[in-house]
Amino acid sequence: xxxxxxxxxxxxxxxxxxxxxxxxxxxxxxxxxxxxxxxxxxxxxxxxxxxxxxxxxxxxxxxxxxxxxxxxxxxxxxxxxxxxxxxxxxxxxxxxxxxxxxxxxxxxxxxxxxxxxxxxxxxxxxxxxxxxxxxxxxxxxxxxxxxxxxxxxxxxxxxxxxxxxxxxxxxxxxxxxxxxxxxxxxxxxxxxxxxxxxxxxxxxxxxxxxxxxxxxxxxxxxxxxxxxxxxxxxxxxxxxxxxxxxxxxxxxxxxxxxxxxxxxxxxxxxxxxxxxxxxxxxxxxxxxxxxxxxxxx
Numbered sequence: 001x002x003x004x005x006x007x008x009x010x011x012x013x014x015x016x017x018x019x020x021x022x023x024x025x026x027x028x029x030x031x032x033x034x035x036x037x038x039x040x041x042x043x044x045x046x047x048x049x050x051x052x053x054x055x056x057x058x059x060x061x062x063x064x065x066x067x068x069x070x071x072x073x074x075x076x077x078x079x080x081x082x083x084x085x086x087x088x089x090x091x092x093x094x095x096x097x098x099x100x101x102x103x104x105x106x107x108x109x110x111x112x113x114x115x116x117x118x119x120x121x122x123x124x125x126x127x128x129x130x131x132x133x134x135x136x137x138x139x140x141x142x143x144x145x146x147x148x149x150x151x152x153x154x155x156x157x158x159x160x161x162x163x164x165x166x167x168x169x170x171x172x173x174x175x176x177x178x179x180x181x182x183x184x185x186x187x188x189x190x191x192x193x194x195x196x197x198x199x200x201x202x203x204x205x206x207x208x209x210x211x212x213x214x215x216x217x218x219x220x221x222x223x224x225x226x227x228x229x230x231x232x233x234x235x236x237x238x239x240x241x242x243x244x245x246x247x248x249x250x251x252x253x254x255x256x257x258x259x260x261x262x263x264x265x266x267x268x269x270x271x272x273x274x275x276x277x278x279x280x281x282x283x284x285x286x287x288x289x290x291x292x293x294x295x296x297x
Contacts, residue, residue, distance in 0.1 A: 060290035100233035189253035219258040
C-alpha cells in the first residue's frame, strides 16, 4: 500500500486516507495516491472566472495516465470523478442556500470501497468546520473533525483534522487516532508555503514520529490558476481528504513555476512550463515528472 510520493503528483494529487484499512492506526501507513462564493486569494475562486475546469488528464513520467472530470448543473459543480492506476473516486456535492453543505467521497481501489462524508458548517460566510465519518464493509471505520482558521485578511491559515476511532474498551466513545495539520502562508495573491504535519497517535509505549512536509511555492506567473475555478468550499473542505486534486494550491490566483519540498525522506523539487490559451488559462503544464492537460467549459 506504500506508493512513491513525487512532488509533482503530490501537490496535485495529495490524499490522506487513514482508514483505508482497519490496521491504519497501528501500521501508520500513508496512501498517496461552479460558481464559487469567494473572490479573495485564499478564500475564493470560481465566481470571478469566465471558465470552469472540466477535465484534467495526467500522464506521469512512467506513462501512467489519470483523468479527472468535473460536472456542473445549473452553474454549480455537482459531481467529480477520478480514475487512474486501478483506482476510482467519485465526489458528490450537495448545496443548501447556494452554499456547499455536504461533500461525499467514494473511493474504490478495486478491492474495497470507502465512503467519506464531510458536513460543512459556516461562520461569517466562511467554512469553519467539517465533520462526518468514514465507512467501509458495512461498518463505520472512523469519524472526522476538521477546523479551519483564517488570518486577519480572510485568507486560510490553518487546517486541523482529527480522525477518531471507537475506543474498544469504552464502546460508544471515540478517541483520536490520527491527526493532520496544514499551516498555510500567502504572499500577495498566492500560496508561498504549505507545511503539513501528519501524526499517528499510538497507545504507549509505541511512538510513531510525525511525517512533516515543508512545501515552498514560488516564481508564479500572472495567468489564471485552473484549480481556482473550482468552488472554494470544495477546495478548502476537501484539502485533507481528496485524492487527485489540487488540494490547497487551488487557493492561489496564479500558477507556480517552482516548488521545493523538504521532508524526513529527503528533498525534492521541480520547475514547470505552461502553455496558455488566448484567455490566459493554462492548457498544459510540463515537468520532468509528467504532463498535465487542462480542458475547460
